[in-house]
Amino acid sequence: MKLYNTLTHTRDEFITHEPGKVNMYTCGPTVYHFAHIGNLRSYIMEDVLEKYLRYSGYDVKRVMNITDVGHLSSDADTGEDKMLKGAKREKKTVMEIAKFYTDAFFADCDKLNIKTPDVVEPATNCIPEFITMVQGLLDKGYAYIAEGNVYFDTSKLEEYYVFNKQEADDLAVGVREGVEEDTAKRNKTDFVLWFTKSKFEDQELKWDSPWGIGYPGWHIECSAISLKHLGEYCDLHCGGIDNAFPHHTNEIAQSEAYVGHPWCKHWFHVLHLNTNTGKMSKSSGEFLTVSLLEEKGYNPLVYRLFCLQSHYRKSLVFSWEGMDSTKTAYNKLIAKIAALDLNSTDAVDTEQYDALHSRFTDAMDNDINTALAITAVYDVLKAKTNDATKVALIRDFDKVLSLGLLEEAAKAAAAAKAAKAAAANMEFVITCETPDVDEVFKAEVEKLIQARADAKKNKDYAGADAIRDQLTGMGVTLKDAKNGVSWVKG
Numbered sequence: 375m376k377l378y379n380t381l382t383h384t385r386d387e388f389i390t391h392e393p394g395k396v397n398m399y400t401c402g403p404t405v406y407h408f409a410h411i412g413n414l415r416s417y418i419m420e421d422v423l424e425k426y427l428r429y430s431g432y433d434v435k436r437v438m439n440i441t442d443v444g445h446l447s448s449d450a451d452t453g454e455d456k457m458l459k460g461a462k463r464e465k466k467t468v469m470e471i472a473k474f475y476t477d478a479f480f481a482d483c484d485k486l487n488i489k490t491p492d493v494v495e496p497a498t499n500c501i502p503e504f505i506t507m508v509q510g511l512l513d514k515g516y517a518y519i520a521e522g523n524v525y526f527d528t529s530k531l532e533e534y535y536v537f538n539k540q541e542a543d544d545l546a547v548g549v550r551e552g553v554e555e556d557t558a559k560r561n562k563t564d565f566v567l568w569f570t571k572s573k574f575e576d577q578e579l580k581w582d583s584p585w586g587i588g589y590p591g592w593h594i595e596c597s598a599i600s601l602k603h604l605g606e607y608c609d610l611h612c613g614g615i616d617n618a619f620p621h622h623t624n625e626i627a628q629s630e631a632y633v634g635h636p637w638c639k640h641w642f643h644v645l646h647l648n649t650n651t652g653k654m655s656k657s658s659g660e661f662l663t664v665s666l667l668e669e670k671g672y673n674p675l676v677y678r679l680f681c682l683q684s685h686y687r688k689s690l691v692f693s694w695e696g697m698d699s700t701k702t703a704y705n706k707l708i709a710k711i712a713a714l715d716l717n718s719t720d721a722v723d724t725e726q727y728d729a730l731h732s733r734f735t736d737a738m739d740n741d742i743n744t745a746l747a748i749t750a751v752y753d754v755l756k757a758k759t760n761d762a763t764k765v766a767l768i769r770d771f772d773k774v775l776s777l778g779l780l781e782e783a784a785k786a787a788a789a790a791k792a793a794k795a796a797a798a799n800m801e802f803v804i805t806c807e808t809p810d811v812d813e814v815f816k817a818e819v820e821k822l823i824q825a826r827a828d829a830k831k832n833k834d835y836a837g838a839d840a841i842r843d844q845l846t847g848m849g850v851t852l853k854d855a856k857n858g859v860s861w862v863k864g
């Protein structure tokens with residue numbers, strides 16, 4: 375399987391430290407607000423990657439952190455604590471905010487068919503691990519204390535800008551643009567491992583440490599949680615592309631300095647979801663959440679399809695028009711599947727199965743090309759093979775795509791069956807459109823119309839036609855309606 379690696383800038387053969395086993399880490403959400411659908415694009419694509427690794431036979435252990443402390447509003451250790459900001463906004467405690475938005479995040483994931491990772495670890499559970507790691511970095515000479523805070527010393531590394539060597543100067547600009555320059559730092563790129571000199575007097579969450587009462591920096595969280603649950607070798611680290619610098623760069627710096635050898639082989643980054651006006655964020659433009667999609671009448675799985683139709687390494691532009699066309703495509707796809715015999719017990723045509731199946735795996739093995747994997751689903755529907763083979767293939771592909779294809783198709787088929795039954799049970803209504811018709815005559819006509827309907831129901835079409843002729847002879851003209859017949863006496 376070929377997978378693009380941000381570290382090498384090439385599509386590498388995916389190789390793990392221990393054959394057959396994948397230690398996978400995902401940077402989790404900072405739980406101070408609802409996730410916007412731009413963040414969720416990353417989690418959808420990472421979910422597909424995880425499921426495809428399992429599908430390919432790997433034993434995957436996936437770990438995700440929950441950032442409930444230490445993430446400042448600028449990634450360069452400046453600005454306000456995001457959690458505290460959320461708590462102030464909603465007049466709740468930081469832990470109440472964390473609980474509420476963690477639950478909201480997983481509820482959204484559920485609606486998007488995103489599997490919960492094997493281990494979900496809130497940062498506040500791991501304070502002793504952070505302290506051990508920071509102390510280890512101090513002992514090894516990779517960290518220093520200045521004005522009460524503990525900093526990582528990036529000048530001690532042979533290489534710091536691991537993801538983009540050529541653009542080191544550009545990346546440094548991002549750091550310099552931080553609103554407040556931290557004068558305690560020895561180098562511009564140094565970052566905080568432990569804050570004791572908090573600029574937030576009302577900081578709720580703080581812990582005792584060898585360096586005084588304080589709280590951990592954001593980056594140390596992922597390194598320590600990964601080491602805690604996955605050991606010294608991580609195979610695959612995932613996140614949105616905006617995590618690459620400074621967050622992942624700093625994670626690599628401190629993890630490798632701490633363990634003393636290369637740490638994570640493979641880095642998987644998902645590109646941004648943009649709007650027509652630029653990158654989607656919580657602070658600019660319409661705040662797009664899963665709930666908003668539902669309010670506007672979209673099944674959240676339509677958004678999942680919207681993401682899968684595009685490659686994870688391309689920026690994706692969100693628009694309501696795009697969602698509308700995806701909704702139409704999704705409904706058509708479901709209708710086509712619903713038209714198959716979903717419970718067919720026929721034998722699967724193995725030759726056809728294998729040929730169609732390899733179209734799917736070829737697409738996924740080629741850097742998780744989900745757009746082509748979706749095309750493979752359409753190929754199955756168009757193929758000249760029996761329904762049992764088609765249903766078996768769709769069931770198999772959807773283990774990875776998780777678009778609810780068979781579940782939604784079964785619902786659609788059941789709804790169609792119910793509608794048909796309702797139509798069949800509809801009362802047969804006979805309406806006379808001519809005023810003041812003699813009652814005896816009317817009763818005679820209605821009796822004949824009913825007899826004709828019964829004949830039709832029993833597929834006695836000749837009998838039905840004979841009754842119609844008899845009625846014509848009586849001067850009666852019939853008009854068939856949806857739920858009965860109307861007639862006029864001419």
Ligand SMILES: [Zn+2]
Pocket residue numbers: 400401402596621
């Ligand atoms: Zn992280």
